[in-house]
Amino acid sequence: MSFLREALLVAGKDLRIERRSRVALAQILPFGGIVVVMFAFALDADRTSLPAAAPGLFWTAVFLAAVLAIGRSFAVEEANRARDGLRLSGLDGGAIFVGKALAIAVELFLLEVVLGAAVIALYGVTVSGALVLVCAALAATVGLAATGTVYGVLATGLRARDTLVPLLVLPAVTPVLLGGSRAFAAALEGSSSDAWPWVQLLVAFSVLSLAAGTMAFGPLLEES
Amino acid sequence: MLGRFPALAGADLDVQEGEIVLLSGANGAGKTTLLRLCAGLLPLRSGAAEVFGSDLAVDRRSIRRSLALVGHETFCYDDLSVHDNIRFATRAVGRAAADADAALERLALGRVARVAHGRLSQGQRRRVALAIALARDPRLLLLDEPHAGLDEQGRSVVDDVVRAAPAEGRTVLLASHELDIARQIATREVRIAAGRVHEMPPTADPQPARAEVHA
Numbered sequence: 001m002s003f004l005r006e007a008l009l010v011a012g013k014d015l016r017i018e019r020r021s022r023v024a025l026a027q028i029l030p031f032g033g034i035v036v037v038m039f040a041f042a043l044d045a046d047r048t049s050l051p052a053a054a055p056g057l058f059w060t061a062v063f064l065a066a067v068l069a070i071g072r073s074f075a076v077e078e079a080n081r082a083r084d085g086l087r088l089s090g091l092d093g094g095a096i097f098v099g100k101a102l103a104i105a106v107e108l109f110l111l112e113v114v115l116g117a118a119v120i121a122l123y124g125v126t127v128s129g130a131l132v133l134v135c136a137a138l139a140a141t142v143g144l145a146a147t148g149t150v151y152g153v154l155a156t157g158l159r160a161r162d163t164l165v166p167l168l169v170l171p172a173v174t175p176v177l178l179g180g181s182r183a184f185a186a187a188l189e190g191s192s193s194d195a196w197p198w199v200q201l202l203v204a205f206s207v208l209s210l211a212a213g214t215m216a217f218g219p220l221l222e223e224s
Numbered sequence: 225m226l227g228r229f230p231a232l233a234g235a236d237l238d239v240q241e242g243e244i245v246l247l248s249g250a251n252g253a254g255k256t257t258l259l260r261l262c263a264g265l266l267p268l269r270s271g272a273a274e275v276f277g278s279d280l281a282v283d284r285r286s287i288r289r290s291l292a293l294v295g296h297e298t299f300c301y302d303d304l305s306v307h308d309n310i311r312f313a314t315r316a317v318g319r320a321a322a323d324a325d326a327a328l329e330r331l332a333l334g335r336v337a338r339v340a341h342g343r344l345s346q347g348q349r350r351r352v353a354l355a356i357a358l359a360r361d362p363r364l365l366l367l368d369e370p371h372a373g374l375d376e377q378g379r380s381v382v383d384d385v386v387r388a389a390p391a392e393g394r395t396v397l398l399a400s401h402e403l404d405i406a407r408q409i410a411t412r413e414v415r416i417a418a419g420r421v422h423e424m425p426p427t428a429d430p431q432p433a434r435a436e437v438h439a
């Protein structure tokens with residue numbers, strides 16, 4: 001089986017688990033929504049600052065939800081020692097990484113669509129530069145998912161996993177949060193030309209994260 | 225390693241293709257460790273392990289595609305149905321959907337094929353684990369306490385699967401505490417004690433004992 005088919009097999013498995021368990025729908029999505037609403041309440045006194053702060057608040061909410069999605073992706077591998085089954089499956093370690101990252105990215109992108117709608121409705125944001133917004137969101141999502149997947153497997157099997165993953169992931173994805181916020185801010189201000197360099201940074205980060213993860217995930221899974 | 229002590233030290237075991245080898249020994253003797261070493265789930269601190277002539281440290285991935293381990297845990301996803309769990313395992317090694325269906329049929333799991341793994345009884349889970357192993361059509365079958373938690377019918381199904389293994393081109397390594405049952409289906413027994421493997425004398429004609437169990 002080819003690398004891509006193996007990756008799609010793993011992604012399909014993870015997405016099917018989420019569809020059946022509805023954890024993403026019933027817990028992660030509401031959590032992200034609550035974060036967006038809480039930010040709106042916190043800055044409600046100064047309505048004029050909400051649109052300006054919207055990009056940063058949006059990506060902070062996405063990051064917090066991503067931590068839950070990453071934790072969930074590896075928690076399902078803990079029950080019944082499914083992680084050992086994954087190791088014994090004969091699948092390529094790099095393909096397992098791409099598959100798990102792809103599943104997280106799909107969940108996050110759907111989450112971003114809903115949170116984006118909430119931000120537009122609650123923060124009074126006027127959308128402009130749709131193309132650059134979508135490109136930035138896609139690149140940032142891939143970077144977030146790929147980096148999170150690497151740190152997710154790194155913390156697998158540790159008792160402190162739940163608290164360790166956010167601590168490890170936050171510094172590592174700072175370029176994503178920074179690039180995503182700046183690209184969104186520039187696009188929403190109607191200056192797409194200022195946004196594209198940030199999109200390029202996000203793409204470069206995502207490619208590097210995918211490459212590093214593809215190489216490192218297999219050995220990390222074996223050592224976890 | 226068990227803490228600071230090696231679980232196996234100086235252990236030497238050579239298994240021929242088509243054998244059904246029973247691993248006996250006290251709790252903590254190293255039976256499960258040996259099986260997990262054979263599957264490449266534990267690293268060797270020293271020595272070497274070869275499966276079908278390939279070095280486990282070098283060809284781990286290809287070796288894993290030709291073996292299956294049925295351990296204390298099922299390696300299954302609770303939120304996926306029995307069928308989905310088996311299909312995931314079989315697709316990983318390029319087997320067809322028919323192999324998954326055949327394994328479900330053989331282990332009498334057709335009735336629960338669409339039920340989530342997490343809703344199954346302990347005995348049903350053990351059967352699912354064996355079904356997954358068979359659906360992958362492994363040349364080497366590693367069984368760790370395969371009779372544990374099974375009713376009489378389940379034990380009989382396991383025995384039939386193990387007995388049929390040589391004819392199906394499989395080699396079996398079987399760790400068990402239920403020696404009366406396991407000796408009836410094994411072609412050879414080795415005992416693990418003090419980290420080493422000791423050859424046991426051949427068991428007597430297993431047929432009378434088998435008849436006794438099924439009586």
